[in-house]
Amino acid sequence: MTINRRDLALSTLAVSTLAVPAVALTTPALAASADEEAVAKKVETFRLAQIAADPKALGALCADEMSYSHSSGKVEDKATFVTNATDGKSKFLSIEYKDPTIKVVGPAAIVRFHWVAEQEMAADGKKVPTNLHILMNWQKQGDDWKLLSRSATKL
Numbered sequence: 001m002t003i004n005r006r007d008l009a010l011s012t013l014a015v016s017t018l019a020v021p022a023v024a025l026t027t028p029a030l031a032a033s034a035d036e037e038a039v040a041k042k043v044e045t046f047r048l049a050q051i052a053a054d055p056k057a058l059g060a061l062c063a064d065e066m067s068y069s070h071s072s073g074k075v076e077d078k079a080t081f082v083t084n085a086t087d088g089k090s091k092f093l094s095i096e097y098k099d100p101t102i103k104v105v106g107p108a109a110i111v112r113f114h115w116v117a118e119q120e121m122a123a124d125g126k127k128v129p130t131n132l133h134i135l136m137n138w139q140k141q142g143d144d145w146k147l148l149s150r151s152a153t154k155l
Helices: 005-026 034-052 055-061 078-085
Strands: 062-069 075-077 090-105 108-121 127-141 144-154
Touching (some): 034 090, 034 144, 055 062, 055 078, 062 078, 090 127, 108 144
Antiparallel strands (some): 108 127, 127 144
8 A cells, every 4th residue: 555645644634624623522712811810900900090090009000110101102100100190181081992912921911902092181171082002011020910011002
């Protein structure tokens, strides 16, 4: 009996095609890891703290080494970010994080989402919409996740 590469390839393909449905039926859908769930909770807590302009909550969520980059190109450290986010010059009427993805890689988590928000300026009451793509990097410090960096791009 002679077996050539073509016959071998076709038989391998046939076996793998039959094997996939059996595996699919016996393998449960993969659930988010505990770290992914923990990061998702932190991201939501961060969103709520931004809406509330809560300096204590924002400070607790951010790493001391945090770098916060706005879509304008302005970059802030932790202290400057917390001060500017809570100074009362504007307030968020809404912030929505659409289509978030979280990928945990060791002690780091890469978070991406589409930011849609509306802000009201205190000086003149003008409402300003924002539409951004956000990249956040969270770092596991001990048992806690902290925001290490954030970058925004206008859409």
